[in-house]
Amino acid sequence: MAIKQTGDIAAQRLSPEQLSCEFSDIAPLLDASAAAAAASRCHYCYDAPCVSACPTRIDIPSFIRKISNGNLKGAAVDILSANPMGGMCARVCPTEILCEGACVRHAQDATPVAIGALQRHATDWAMARGEPLFRRAAETGRHVAVVGAGPAGLACAHRLALAGHRVTIYDAREKAGGLNEYGIAAYKTVDDFAQREVAWLCSIGGIAIEHGVALGRDVELDTLRQRHDAVFLAIGLGGVRSLAMQGEDLSGVLNAIDFIEQIRSASDFGTVPVGRRVVVIGGGNTAVDAAVQSRKLGATSVTMVYRRGVESMSATWAERDFAQTSGVTLVTHASPTRLIGADGVVTGVEFERTASDGIQERFVVEADMVLKAIGQTLVPVGIARELLTLDGSRIEVDANGRTSLADVWAGGDCAATGGIDLTVQAVQDGKVAAAAIDAQFARTAVQAA
Structure with a gap:
């Protein structure tokens, strides 16, 4: 979703030289x-x-x-x-x-x-x-469908390919990588590293990626089950929670994940519009990435507001410290009550918090851009209701990532694995599922012998 330039939202606030410095690698290699x-x-x-x-x-x-x-x-x-x-x-x-x-x-x-x-x-x-570190096992004749080319899907595909199985990854995007490609701050993954890592993963052989294929839109789960010996669902969380309050449709109000994606997709950071006064609502890593990058693009003031205390924030102390040293103001124990606008354009956010004496107080933070980072949700398109948890928020799986369908596994953010929502946990989910799928194939081969 492109960011509209309206009011005080504009591109090219900094020179190319300044932007190059701002978006350089924050953790350069050790010699x-x-x-x-x-x-x-x-x-x-x-x-x-x-x-x-x-x-x-x-x-x-x-x-x-x-x-x-x-x-x-x-x-x-x-x-x-x-x-x-x-x-x-x-x-x-x-x-x-x-x-x-x-x-x-x-x-x-x-x-x-x-x-x-x-x-x-x-x-x-x-x-x-570029030296090969691993050698793929002999071809087994098995073919697995992986839906989603994020960390869980890629890790699962790599493990399965190593075991000699063929894998086809179906992904709705133009590039593989999932959140590693589209949802992480640009200053963390410079020099197109996400794509270089995908290329390395696929160099093992036996992995094909079909882009522009979305589950429930371009292909059905039943079709994948018929075409393949197993299916691994790694569709992530494609929805974004709504504030559900007055003014959310104002120009200048957008999802933080869309803002981050536009930065990651830009060939020139100077083309990405940003407000002068930015308010980020949320306390997780997405909120931090959006807030810090707003400052790096040239926003004059960036305020990150979270409804609880810092001890409850999903962003770690290191992320919080980095945001604040980058010029982001952190406000805690404040919940948004309404978005204020004029002529269809956002001008500020009203918050409410409880003071130390127990009195409820309201205050307004002026803004020409508001970024919502209050969490993502599962979009279960193409997923039968019986595969979901009772509340419908995730895909129900066992300890090995297996769903209620014998030939379908799931992992990563979309699955109720009980792990933390981090890249490293998604990788582990993919590994666990791949091992379970491989073991199932081995059992089937023994039974058929």
């Missing part, structure tokens, strides 16, 4: 000496807590030891055998609450080993070299 120094801080713990904290269970002490010994290929194999999207996860994972948050160095000097940076050091080296 060899810095990587060696960072690796030397690891204790290579037995039963390492960092491994338990990683949803994909990467053997972190092993890959760091290999880096310290100069064996970057071995380190990359350790990482990518557990997490085929280890390069992206090194960029976007909240390591501060996962692996690095569990690092034992916290108790010694309050500074964890730079696990994320070391992971990126090894995986970027491997992808730049």
